[in-house]
Amino acid sequence: MQIDQLIRSKRKTIGIEVRPGGLLVVRAPLHASQAQIAYALKARAGWIESARERMAKLPAVSGEKRYSEGQLFWTLGKQYPLHIVQRQSPKFSFNEKQGFLLSASHQGQAEQLFIAWYRKQTRKLVSAYIQAYMRSHGFKPGELRITSARTRWGSCSGRNDLNFSYRLAMARESAVEYVVVHELVHTRVKNHSTAFWKAVTEIYPTWKQERAWLNQYGLQLHLVS
Numbered sequence: 001m002q003i004d005q006l007i008r009s010k011r012k013t014i015g016i017e018v019r020p021g022g023l024l025v026v027r028a029p030l031h032a033s034q035a036q037i038a039y040a041l042k043a044r045a046g047w048i049e050s051a052r053e054r055m056a057k058l059p060a061v062s063g064e065k066r067y068s069e070g071q072l073f074w075t076l077g078k079q080y081p082l083h084i085v086q087r088q089s090p091k092f093s094f095n096e097k098q099g100f101l102l103s104a105s106h107q108g109q110a111e112q113l114f115i116a117w118y119r120k121q122t123r124k125l126v127s128a129y130i131q132a133y134m135r136s137h138g139f140k141p142g143e144l145r146i147t148s149a150r151t152r153w154g155s156c157s158g159r160n161d162l163n164f165s166y167r168l169a170m171a172r173e174s175a176v177e178y179v180v181v182h183e184l185v186h187t188r189v190k191n192h193s194t195a196f197w198k199a200v201t202e203i204y205p206t207w208k209q210e211r212a213w214l215n216q217y218g219l220q221l222h223l224v225s
Helices: 034-043 045-055 104-137 166-170 173-186 194-203 207-222
Strands: 005-009 015-019 023-029 072-075 078-085 092-095 099-103 144-147 154-156 162-165
Touching: 015 045, 023 034, 023 045, 034 045, 072 104, 072 166, 078 104, 092 104, 099 104, 104 144, 104 162, 104 166, 104 173, 154 173, 162 166, 162 173, 166 173, 173 194, 173 207
Parallel strands: 005 023, 078 099, 144 162
Antiparallel strands: 015 023, 072 078, 092 099, 154 162
C-alpha cells in the first residue's frame, strides 16, 4: 500500500490518517520498522480503503489557510464568519450574532486559537453528555481525551478510555450526542455487531439521522484545520 507521507516522531504508536484528496499519511515512532508499518496498514486495510474513497471526493488541501475577514467556520452544525478586529479582548472569541472575532494583532496565531477553542468546546460538550448517560444508563468510561483525528469522530480503547476529535464541536449538537452514545456503548460491546446497534438504538433511537448528517457534512468539517 502506497504511503503519501510518512512522519516519524517520538510517539509510541503508529497512527494512520487519510486526508482530503485520498492522501494516506502515516505517523510512526522513530524506530518503527517498515515491517511494523506494513502490518499496521494491513490490519486497517478495509478502513483505509473506505476512508480513501470518501476523502478522494474532496480536493487535496495545500498551503496555509488565510484566516481572513469573512471566511466561514463551522460550529454546532452552522457556519459563522470570521471578523478581524483592531481591538479585541480576549484576542479570540465567538458569539452567535457576530461569529468569530479575532484580534488583528494575533491573526498569525489564528489556527492555534481556533484549534484551542474547538478543543475546549468539544470537551465541554462531550463531558456533559458522558455525565448524563453515566447517570441514566450506568456507563463507566475511563479517561476522556480530545484528539486531532481527521477521519473518525470518536473511539473507545480496550480500557474504555474515550477519544473524541476536536472537530466534533463543528457538528450539530444532536450528532455530537450520537457519537458520545456510540462510544459509550463500545465500553460494553467492542464491535459493531447486531447487539451493539440494538443497544445504540435503545438509547438513541434517531442515531441513523445523525449518522446520515455526519456522512453528508463530515467531509466539509474535516477540512477545517
